[in-house]
Amino acid sequence: MTSSPTTATSEIVEVKGHIIDSLILPKILDQIIDANGSFEILDITIGKRKSDASRARLKITAANPTRLRQVLRRISALGATPVDAVDVTLRRATKPGVFPEGFYSTTNLPTQIRYRTRWRTVERIEMDCGIVVESRGRRAVCTPMHRIRRGDLVVCGGAGVKVTPLERSRQREIFQFMSSTVSSEKPKGRIIAELAEEMRRIKHDGRKILVVAGPAVVHTGAAPYLAQIIRAGYVDVLFAGNGLATHDLELNLYGTSLGAKLDASERSEAGHDHHLRTINAIRAVGGIRQAVRRGLVKHGIMHACVKRGVPFVLCGSIRDDGPLPDVITDVVAAQDAMRRHIPGLELALMVASTLHTIATGNILPATVKTVCVDINPAVVTKVADRGSFQIVGLVTDSESFLRELARCLTSVKRRS
Amino acid sequence: MTINAPRFTLHVRRLLMCWPTHYRIAYEINPWMRRRHQVQHHTAQTQWRALHTVLTEQLGLDVSLIQPAKELPDLVFTANAGLVVGRTVIRSNFRYRQRQGEEPVFERWFRRHGYRIVTLPPRQYFEGEGDALFLGETLFFGFRFRSEVAAHETIARLLGARVLSLELLDRRFYHLDTCFAPIDRQTALYYPGAFDTYGRRVIRRFIPRPIAVSEADALRFVCNTVVSGRRLVMPMGVSAPLRRTLTQLGYRLFEVELGEFIKAGGAAKCLVLYL
Numbered sequence: 001m002t003s004s005p006t007t008a009t010s011e012i013v014e015v016k017g018h019i020i021d022s023l024i025l026p027k028i029l030d031q032i033i034d035a036n037g038s039f040e041i042l043d044i045t046i047g048k049r050k051s052d053a054s055r056a057r058l059k060i061t062a063a064n065p066t067r068l069r070q071v072l073r074r075i076s077a078l079g080a081t082p083v084d085a086v087d088v089t090l091r092r093a094t095k096p097g098v099f100p101e102g103f104y105s106t107t108n109l110p111t112q113i114r115y116r117t118r119w120r121t122v123e124r125i126e127m128d129c130g131i132v133v134e135s136r137g138r139r140a141v142c143t144p145m146h147r148i149r150r151g152d153l154v155v156c157g158g159a160g161v162k163v164t165p166l167e168r169s170r171q172r173e174i175f176q177f178m179s180s181t182v183s184s185e186k187p188k189g190r191i192i193a194e195l196a197e198e199m200r201r202i203k204h205d206g207r208k209i210l211v212v213a214g215p216a217v218v219h220t221g222a223a224p225y226l227a228q229i230i231r232a233g234y235v236d237v238l239f240a241g242n243g244l245a246t247h248d249l250e251l252n253l254y255g256t257s258l259g260a261k262l263d264a265s266e267r268s269e270a271g272h273d274h275h276l277r278t279i280n281a282i283r284a285v286g287g288i289r290q291a292v293r294r295g296l297v298k299h300g301i302m303h304a305c306v307k308r309g310v311p312f313v314l315c316g317s318i319r320d321d322g323p324l325p326d327v328i329t330d331v332v333a334a335q336d337a338m339r340r341h342i343p344g345l346e347l348a349l350m351v352a353s354t355l356h357t358i359a360t361g362n363i364l365p366a367t368v369k370t371v372c373v374d375i376n377p378a379v380v381t382k383v384a385d386r387g388s389f390q391i392v393g394l395v396t397d398s399e400s401f402l403r404e405l406a407r408c409l410t411s412v413k414r415r416s
Numbered sequence: 417m418t419i420n421a422p423r424f425t426l427h428v429r430r431l432l433m434c435w436p437t438h439y440r441i442a443y444e445i446n447p448w449m450r451r452r453h454q455v456q457h458h459t460a461q462t463q464w465r466a467l468h469t470v471l472t473e474q475l476g477l478d479v480s481l482i483q484p485a486k487e488l489p490d491l492v493f494t495a496n497a498g499l500v501v502g503r504t505v506i507r508s509n510f511r512y513r514q515r516q517g518e519e520p521v522f523e524r525w526f527r528r529h530g531y532r533i534v535t536l537p538p539r540q541y542f543e544g545e546g547d548a549l550f551l552g553e554t555l556f557f558g559f560r561f562r563s564e565v566a567a568h569e570t571i572a573r574l575l576g577a578r579v580l581s582l583e584l585l586d587r588r589f590y591h592l593d594t595c596f597a598p599i600d601r602q603t604a605l606y607y608p609g610a611f612d613t614y615g616r617r618v619i620r621r622f623i624p625r626p627i628a629v630s631e632a633d634a635l636r637f638v639c640n641t642v643v644s645g646r647r648l649v650m651p652m653g654v655s656a657p658l659r660r661t662l663t664q665l666g667y668r669l670f671e672v673e674l675g676e677f678i679k680a681g682g683a684a685k686c687l688v689l690y691l
Binding site for chain 1: 614
């Protein structure tokens with residue numbers, strides 16, 4: 001699966017009239033077959049008297065959306081019309097940042113709208129947004145509330161909107177090695193090996209991998225493994241908060257994470273303020289990139305990102321210390337910064353971060369494969385309950401997960 | 417709503433025609449029309465008058481006339497005004513902008529003459545008797561180039577009659593009345609090349625005596641025939657074999673030179689509407 005939205009490959013059409021006597025129905029069926037499509041007659045009512053019209057509903061399936069459009073075009077000239085063939089209702093936004101009354105609220109599933117008799121795929125789909133028709137109807141773009149400008153044409157009501165559910169079989173194909181139920185009883189070694197294989201394939205196909213990481217990655221001692229995975233080129237973008245970056249940098253500057261020595265599992269003397277001194281030092285040089293370039297930071301996750309040129313989005317929260325200069329403290333601006341990295345994503349790997357996992361889940365299309373790794377099963381359940389049902393969960397400690405993943409990615413030879 | 421007066425007969429007594437005062441090739445909306453191949457105005461008047469004379473004097477039909485309109489050169493082809501069933505007319509929705517101006521003109525005429533007017537949904541194309549011809553209780557309906565199949569279902573519902581749709585394949589025969597002519601309950605002329613295998617099967621299955629005409633005859637518009645009882649008014653140039661077949665079946669042929677109208681893709685039937 002790719003992160004570009006899939007579009008429908010089947011459509012329900014209706015044909016009415018003297019379709020049996022006129023041989024219109026057999027002709028439609030023949031034309032579907034001739035165009036390499038297939039059909040299922042959902043129901044048919046045949047007129048009893050010769051003046052009675054007949055009616056049939058057909059489900060037409062084709063190999064891909066283009067082929068389906070060709071089939072539909074061919075049979076529409078014979079009177080077969082899609083059952084839900086109405087255009088969307090558009091209303092103009094009268095205030096910036098406010099949807100018009102009755103606006104259509106999006107899901108994260110592939111969505112199409114019908115405008116002036118043509119179906120258009122909604123770009124940048126994510127849940128809980130609206131759909132704006134742009135460029136005089138040529139584009140339909142999923143738009144968050146705060147980005148609405150006055151005069152934008154916004155889709156209202158559900159008519160003319162088609163949402164394509166992800167088929168279960170397709171989900172299995174994506175993650176054959178996992179089921180979406182959360183369990184700590186899974187054979188993790190095999191699962192992680194197959195995830196590594198999937199990551200290799202994604203990179204081979206030139207697609208993008210997102211990692212969302214929480215501070216526990218550093219606390220549990222997994223930072224070197226994540227850095228190793230970044231250096232090996234398996235991460236295209238990192239989403240995190242002030243905490244992960246601070247603790248990773250603290251580990252580099254002081255050898256502690258929130259004051260605790262990771263190697264000795266004891267608190268370092270006077271270590272309680274290490275994270276504050278770290279933030280202060282980074283603020284003094286102007287930011288994380290400057291700290292790496294000046295040699296202040298020599299290892300770790302943020303170092304690997306800067307050296308490898310991997311973009312990172314650090315989003316602030318109300319409890320942050322500092323924060324680091326790289327942290328975006330305006331949450332709406334932070335969401336937009338995250339959104340800019342969504343196109344082209346095929347896999348999102350979320351490790352030990354509840355808030356950032358939920359925030360990212362909110363803006364991901366359902367077509368992006370999402371793996372959530374957390375020691376707490378409630379995190380995975382929570383994200384899935386908020387609508388990111390494409391998520392597959394792995395209940396495990398982040399250190400053992402990342403250690404195993406790094407080992408698989410850097411040592412196992414690629415299967416052909 | 418149902419129109420409770422299906423047409424059961426082809427014994428037509430009344431027709432609607434329009435003087436070709438303003439008839440010319442002003443645009444090109446079918447393969448016959450070429451502005452450079454312009455109409456000889458005087459000849460067209462003569463040919464039309466000859467047709468009118470045959471219909472009124474030899475066949476004794478009652479012909480009503482609609483006032484010609486300068487900006488509507490194709491108003492002369494009254495067959496496309498709509499489909500008349502009893503005192504109701506299903507008004508045409510022309511596909512081409514160039515002819516859409518005819519809709520209110522015809523509508524006014526029908527209203528003035530006491531017809532009930534039924535219109536189809538906007539943009540549902542239907543070009544009247546050009547694409548809809550009765551054979552007994554069954555309406556044969558041509559679609560693709562001018563009328564569209566969606567109108568078939570609407571009209572079937574309005575009439576409560578069987579409507580058999582025939583897809584047209586050849587642009588030269590863009591209306592059903594250019595390639596298909598029911599001439600009595602048993603018989604129809606048709607040009608097989610204008611239909612696909614489905615259409616040909618429908619014609620052969622529902623018409624006991626279908627008469628296939630040659631391409632040469634079809635191009636001389638023999639299917640564009642006005643039928644009144646056993647008398648057929650056709651454009652000049654019917655081939656000897658077809659004339660023989662029709663004569664042997666007991667039909668009487670009246671041939672009228674209509675070359676100036678064939679220049680626009682119409683002949684005898686296109687010039688009249690059955691009332």
